[in-house]
Amino acid sequence: MKNIKNVLLIALISSIAIVSCKKSDYDAGSTATQAMSGDWFVKIYTEDMTDLTPDYWGVDYLKVTTYNTAANVPTEMFFDDLKSWPLKCKVQVTPASLTFQTSDFVDNYYKE
Numbered sequence: 047m048k049n050i051k052n053v054l055l056i057a058l059i060s061s062i063a064i065v066s067c068k069k070s071d072y073d074a075g076s077t078a079t080q081a082m083s084g085d086w087f088v089k090i091y092t093e094d095m096t097d098l099t100p101d102y103w104g105v106d107y108l109k110v111t112t113y114n115t116a117a118n119v120p121t122e123m124f125f126d127d128l129k130s131w132p133l134k135c136k137v138q139v140t141p142a143s144l145t146f147q148t149s150d151f152v153d154n155y156y157k158e
Contacts, residue, residue, distance in 0.1 A: 077114035079123040079139060082146070086110050103130060112137075112146075124154075 077083065087107035090098045099108060110127045120141050125148070126134040135151035 078118045078120040079112070079114045079141070081141060082123060082139060082144060083113050084111065086112065 086109070088110055089107060090102070092098060100106060108127065108130050110125065110130075113124050113126070115122050115124060115136060121139055122136050123139050123146065124134065125137045125146065132153075134154040135148060137146040137148040137151070139146045
């Protein structure tokens with residue numbers, strides 16, 4: 047009787063494992079700024095190329111992150127310094143040269 051219970055228990059666990067391992071057909075897709083999105087480690091320099099990073103933040107590099115906007119267009123993304131300055135804003139993207147820039151931005155941490 048004990049062997050039958052063990053066999054049934056093993057069969058039940060195996061069937062649950064098989065059902066839970068079913069491959070999903072869901073495709074998360076990609077975003078329009080995928081090539082430029084992610085975490086970056088940067089240094090901050092003055093115009094005369096003085097490295098401000100260790101003096102002001104006490105680290106060699108600051109971590110920033112870039113990610114897609116809700117519009118999902120290849121010409122804009124968010125730049126987020128994770129509250130080091132703090133600064134979080136939309137920037138204009140040039141995917142061909144993997145560059146971005148901004149002017150007259152709205153800081154999404156401190157709106158005035």
